[in-house]
Amino acid sequence: MDTRKVQITGGASYMITLPKEWIQSLNIKKNDTLGLVIQPDKTLTITPYTTTEHTQKTKKLDADTITNPAYLYRYLIGSYIAGYNNIEIKSQKKLTPPIKNAIRTFTRTAIGQEIVEETENRILIKDLLNPKEMPVENTLKRFYLIVKGMHEDAINSLGTYDKQLSEDVIKQENETNRLHWLIARHLNLIMNDTTLATTMNTTTWTANSYYRVSMNLEHIGDHAVIIAKNNVEIKEKKIDEKTLTDIKNASKQAITILNESMESLFKKDINTAQKNMDLMEKLQTQCQQIHTRLQHQKNPTTVQLSYITTSIERTGEFSKNISEQMIDYLV
Numbered sequence: 001m002d003t004r005k006v007q008i009t010g011g012a013s014y015m016i017t018l019p020k021e022w023i024q025s026l027n028i029k030k031n032d033t034l035g036l037v038i039q040p041d042k043t044l045t046i047t048p049y050t051t052t053e054h055t056q057k058t059k060k061l062d063a064d065t066i067t068n069p070a071y072l073y074r075y076l077i078g079s080y081i082a083g084y085n086n087i088e089i090k091s092q093k094k095l096t097p098p099i100k101n102a103i104r105t106f107t108r109t110a111i112g113q114e115i116v117e118e119t120e121n122r123i124l125i126k127d128l129l130n131p132k133e134m135p136v137e138n139t140l141k142r143f144y145l146i147v148k149g150m151h152e153d154a155i156n157s158l159g160t161y162d163k164q165l166s167e168d169v170i171k172q173e174n175e176t177n178r179l180h181w182l183i184a185r186h187l188n189l190i191m192n193d194t195t196l197a198t199t200m201n202t203t204t205w206t207a208n209s210y211y212r213v214s215m216n217l218e219h220i221g222d223h224a225v226i227i228a229k230n231n232v233e234i235k236e237k238k239i240d241e242k243t244l245t246d247i248k249n250a251s252k253q254a255i256t257i258l259n260e261s262m263e264s265l266f267k268k269d270i271n272t273a274q275k276n277m278d279l280m281e282k283l284q285t286q287c288q289q290i291h292t293r294l295q296h297q298k299n300p301t302t303v304q305l306s307y308i309t310t311s312i313e314r315t316g317e318f319s320k321n322i323s324e325q326m327i328d329y330l331v
Contacts, residue, residue: 018046037194039203045194059084063091069102076106076125080113081181083188087113087125094120109174111182132200136186136210137266143179143217144262146172148255150224151315154231155251158308159244161236169228176221183214209329213265216318216325220258223311223318230304237301243293247309250286253279254316261322270330273323280320287313 004016026048028034037045059079066072072089079087089095089103103123107113112129150169157165187207190197197203257279264273290309294302 035195037198039194047195049195056085057083058086058088060088060090063089063095063099064093067099069098072099073102073106076103077110077181080106080110080127081184081188083185083192085127088122089125090122092121095123109178111178131186131189131196134182135200136183136202136207139179139183139186140210140213140217141266143176143183143214144258146175146179147217147221147224148258150176150221151227151251151255151258154224154227155248155312157228157231158234158247159239163232163235166228166231170225170232173221173225176218180214180218183211187211205329209325212325213322216321219318220315223315226311227308230307234301234304237299239301239305240297240299243290243297243305246286246290246293247305247312250283250290250309250312251315253283253286254312254319257283257316258319258322261319261326264323264326264330268330270327273326273330276323277320280316283313283316 002019004018007015009015028048032048033050035047035050037047039045059082061072061075061079063072066075076087089099091099100123103115103125107115107125111134112127113125114128115123116126117124150172153165154169156162157169187204187210190200190202190207191204197207257276260272260276260279263269264276287309291306294306294309299305
């Protein structure tokens with residue numbers, strides 16, 4: 001670690017000298033403006049960058065090397081999450097229709113990504129979303145409401161034979177992916193740019209905590225989809241009233257855990273998070289009783305109902321994880 005002694009000039013101003021090697025490597029001149037960022041731990045970051053222009057990064061992908069459209073799509077998602085502002089896909093020959101289709105699927109899926117230049121052998125994608133205009137907490141609130149609604153719709157379609165409602169839940173999986181990728185992207189942007197973190201009134205610790213919550217919300221959405229898919233398989237097969245009632249009661253308990261966990265996050269309430277941890281034990285008992293009853297039934301819906309019950313329990317577990325993460329964050 002390089003150290004400097006604090007000097008006082010004019011009786012009021014505190015000064016330190018800056019490392020000559022650092023100044024020369026960045027070609028800093030007299031009267032140039034430097035940015036000062038006070039970090040949450042009271043350390044001070046000195047940066048030559050006072051705008052976000054320096055963070056403009058371009059990822060170049062070779063379509064002659066990445067010939068599989070599915071692989072290219074994954075590369076595009078990875079580049080997006082990594083925080084690249086521009087993604088260039090280029091080939092020595094004409095881009096094939098499957099490759100172009102993978103690129104357009106990506107731009108329709110990832111938030112803020114648009115094709116700004118296109119020739120027969122080159123496509124340039126640019127990020128048009130200003131992260132400051134879409135705060136992570138707002139995105140997380142929307143994410144929570146979507147997955148909560150997905151779970152409730154999936155359960156409501158059980159026993160009502162509402163195939164359309166179940167299929168709507170399945171379709172919403174793409175939306176949950178979009179939001180999770182956006183939160184992951186914001187985390188990487190903030191980790192690579194302290195000025196952005198300050199502008200967005202957040203910290204890398206907060207962004208990382210919200211990303212961990214987002215991972216659990218994505219899993220909850222995945223299990224809502226599993227419930228909906230099993231509902232479709234059940235079709236109009238009869239479910240006995242006792243089992244149906246118990247499954248819906250277990251679902252309500254899982255959603256209660258989710259609601260309490262998210263409330264502890266938004267209100268920064270560690271006591272709510274602590275109390276919420278105890279709710280999982282009741283849900284586990286409810287789900288175990290359902291599984292035991294299903295094992296003794298000779299019913300064509302037994303397998304599907306067992307999967308649904310497991311997904312309800314997993315929903316509660318991922319919701320409980322959010323409370324645990326909030327305790328870590330707020331302590």
